[in-house]
Amino acid sequence: MPEMLEIEIYRRSAEVIVGREIKKVRTPDSNYIKGGVRPANLRKALEGRTVVSARRHGKLLILETSDNGPSLGMRFGMTGVLVVDGVDAISDMQYSSLRRNPKWNSFSLEFDEGQLHMRDPRRFGRVELDPDESKMGPDAADMTFKEFRHALQSSAPIKARLMNQAVIAGLGNLLTDELLWRAGVNPSVLSRSLDDAQYKNLYKQMRATLRILGARGGSHRGDLHEFRHRDGICPKDGSLLCRETVGGRTTYWCPTHQR
DNA sequence: CCGGATGTTCACCT
DNA sequence: GAGGTGAACATCCG
Numbered sequence: 454m455p456e457m458l459e460i461e462i463y464r465r466s467a468e469v470i471v472g473r474e475i476k477k478v479r480t481p482d483s484n485y486i487k488g489g490v491r492p493a494n495l496r497k498a499l500e501g502r503t504v505v506s507a508r509r510h511g512k513l514l515i516l517e518t519s520d521n522g523p524s525l526g527m528r529f530g531m532t533g534v535l536v537v538d539g540v541d542a543i544s545d546m547q548y549s550s551l552r553r554n555p556k557w558n559s560f561s562l563e564f565d566e567g568q569l570h571m572r573d574p575r576r577f578g579r580v581e582l583d584p585d586e587s588k589m590g591p592d593a594a595d596m597t598f599k600e601f602r603h604a605l606q607s608s609a610p611i612k613a614r615l616m617n618q619a620v621i622a623g624l625g626n627l628l629t630d631e632l633l634w635r636a637g638v639n640p641s642v643l644s645r646s647l648d649d650a651q652y653k654n655l656y657k658q659m660r661a662t663l664r665i666l667g668a669r670g671g672s673h674r675g676d677l678h679e680f681r682h683r684d685g686i687c688p689k690d691g692s693l694l695c696r697e698t699v700g701g702r703t704t705y706w707c708p709t710h711q712r
Numbered sequence: 713c714c715g716g717a718t719g720t721t722c723a724c725c726t
Numbered sequence: 727g728a729g730g731t732g733a734a735c736a737t738c739c740g
Contacts, residue, residue: 530718531718532737532738575738577735609729618720625719626717703717
């Protein structure tokens with residue numbers, strides 16, 4: 454999916470619908486509604502409400518509605534994109550041409566003027582009323598160093614821990630590989646085995662990764678990204694990158710400077 | 713044809 | 727209980 458940087462781009466593009474009344478809810482893919490809620494109930498809950506804010510928590514985009522109405526949580530799976538008033542805020546992601554096809558509209562809100570579509574070829578995304586945020590960790594961009602260090606006291610590999618949304622919300626496979634590469638930390642190292650200097654450096658590199666890749670336009674704009682393939686070389690020292698599954702995801706790392 | 717892809721969840725182990 | 731693994735979800739791409 455889109456990771457937190459992409460969701461933040463979606464959130465900004467959704468700000469233009471704040472103040473609009475939801476006239477119609479369309480659910481062409483009923484599997485897209487999480488929790489067995491019926492499409493009719495979703496419509497009843499949202500139609501006639503006004504969107505009062507668009508906020509983000511990790512990879513979750515949340516629209517709040519007027520008059521103590523329910524919030525609408527949106528998750529974008531691996532390939533979901535948000536299209537607001539016909540504008541796709543991210544045009545150079547994987548599957549970008551397919552995403553232009555309204556065939557993949559999975560969920561839509563319509564207003565007097567304009568509309569919001571979730572478009573998702575692989576259909577792994579979901580929408581949900583009043584999503585439970587209590588089981589999510591703090592957003593990666595808002596974490597203090599103390600919270601960060603505390604979150605990493607675990608016997609899981611550092612990469613698995615960083616990607617665990619219940620501990621830190623927002624980091625995905627690409628951002629995590631990039632920040633570990635920048636920090637010079639081996640993805641398989643047990644997270645509680647780092648020393649304080651390493652926690653500090655990791656925290657600093659997480660913030661830098663979010664800031665720099667955010668400014669460049671997304672999770673796929675990391676220095677490591679173009680080398681994440683078999684035969685990829687480390688752009689820092691020229692070593693052949695290792696490829697391994699860590700935390701259930703394909704992981705690339707440099708055997709020379711990531712220890 | 714096969715493996716793999718920015719994610720989440722669940723069953724089944726250790 | 728914590729955490730690992732593999733599968734499933736659905737579709738396209740190289």
